[in-house]
Amino acid sequence: MYFDRFIFEQAALKTEYGKQLFSSLIKKGLSPEIKQGRSAVYTIEENKRHAFGEGKRTLIIGSRSPSKFENCRPSADYQLPVFTGCPGLCEYCYLMTRMGEQPYVKLNANIVNVLTNITKYIEENMPKTTSFELSASSDPLPFEEPTGIVSFIINHFASLPNGRLRICTKFEPNADILKANHNGHTDFRFSINTPGVIDSYEHVTPSLDRRISAAKNIINAGYKTGIMIAPVFLDDDWKNDYAKLIENLKSNLGSGVSTFEVVTHRYTTKAKETINNIFPQTKLDMDDEKRKFKMGQFGYGKYVYDSEKIKQVKEFFSSEISKQFPDSELLYVV
Numbered sequence: 056m057y058f059d060r061f062i063f064e065q066a067a068l069k070t071e072y073g074k075q076l077f078s079s080l081i082k083k084g085l086s087p088e089i090k091q092g093r094s095a096v097y098t099i100e101e102n103k104r105h106a107f108g109e110g111k112r113t114l115i116i117g118s119r120s121p122s123k124f125e126n127c128r129p130s131a132d133y134q135l136p137v138f139t140g141c142p143g144l145c146e147y148c149y150l151m152t153r154m155g156e157q158p159y160v161k162l163n164a165n166i167v168n169v170l171t172n173i174t175k176y177i178e179e180n181m182p183k184t185t186s187f188e189l190s191a192s193s194d195p196l197p198f199e200e201p202t203g204i205v206s207f208i209i210n211h212f213a214s215l216p217n218g219r220l221r222i223c224t225k226f227e228p229n230a231d232i233l234k235a236n237h238n239g240h241t242d243f244r245f246s247i248n249t250p251g252v253i254d255s256y257e258h259v260t261p262s263l264d265r266r267i268s269a270a271k272n273i274i275n276a277g278y279k280t281g282i283m284i285a286p287v288f289l290d291d292d293w294k295n296d297y298a299k300l301i302e303n304l305k306s307n308l309g310s311g312v313s314t315f316e317v318v319t320h321r322y323t324t325k326a327k328e329t330i331n332n333i334f335p336q337t338k339l340d341m342d343d344e345k346r347k348f349k350m351g352q353f354g355y356g357k358y359v360y361d362s363e364k365i366k367q368v369k370e371f372f373s374s375e376i377s378k379q380f381p382d383s384e385l386l387y388v389v
């Protein structure tokens with residue numbers, strides 16, 4: 056279990072799901088707390104670094120009814136507003152920009168409202184299918200063990216002929232996810248990296264072997280499964296390390312992988328500041344002078360590798376993936 060503290064905002068206990076979750080946590084021998092308002096929740100600990108770790112292990116159950124779902128291209132049509140934050144401690148995490156030093160992990164107990172809204176979006180887009188991303192601002196799988204909510208959502212999507220669910224994760228599925236009647240309406244992408252990157256930067260996440268074994272289980276459970284290689288770091292030996300990784304995937308997952316996505320490392324100024332505060336010993340390569348500054352679609356800039364390096368990355372991954380996985384599709388390299 057990735058959480059050791061559960062805090063319910065009062066509004067969550069007005070929802071049917073919130074009430075059920077509260078009782079089920081008590082039945083599991085846990086001690087959920089109830090707080091009056093957000094300010095009471097957001098003062099867990101004063102020391103910044105300690106607070107960061109505490110926040111990551113604290114699941115806050117709130118309730119919100121977003122008036123509209125955010126766009127989520129290119130991974131899906133819309134974000135599904137169920138989770139925010141993640142108990143993993145990846146030093147480079149994209150959530151560093153969005154959540155800064157307040158990494159509270161939240162679950163929206165108003166799941167009935169969210170699932171009702173899904174139907175509205177699907178109907179508006181008929182006869183096409185409409186896809187929803189569960190991992191837009193979180194890694195959803197750590198939420199499953201205490202709450203059962205991921206398998207619940209997968210089962211719900213199975214009954215929606217024109218709805219598709221997308222999940223990207225570094226974590227392991229439990230038995231309920233593996234035996235869910237997904238009806239081919241949910242697909243998974245496993246976020247994978249070299250053992251060196253995982254050991255150095257992806258704290259509190261499963262090892263490469265455990266992720267590959269999780270991907271194998273998901274493939275065997277009949278889910279469409281892709282691999283996300285991210286973030287790619289271009290250190291001196293990167294070609295050798297990523298070639299070995301792709302060979303390892305080939306020997307363990309074979310033809311079970313449908314798609315690949317490759318994302319090179321990038322960071323924002325805000326993320327760099329947070330990372331340096333939380334991980335003062337970090338070895339992450341964040342030398343602005345060696346990067347190109349690029350404006351992103353959300354109105355802030357990122358430091359990315361220069362165009363020549365990106366060209367080499369594209370050539371390398373298209374060649375290695377087509378050699379080892381001729382039947383899989385490489386969706387993009389950025």
Ligand code: SF4
Nearest residue numbers: 141143144145148194
């Ligand atoms: S697993 Fe993903 S969402 Fe969680 S900390 Fe790592 S990068 Fe961030």
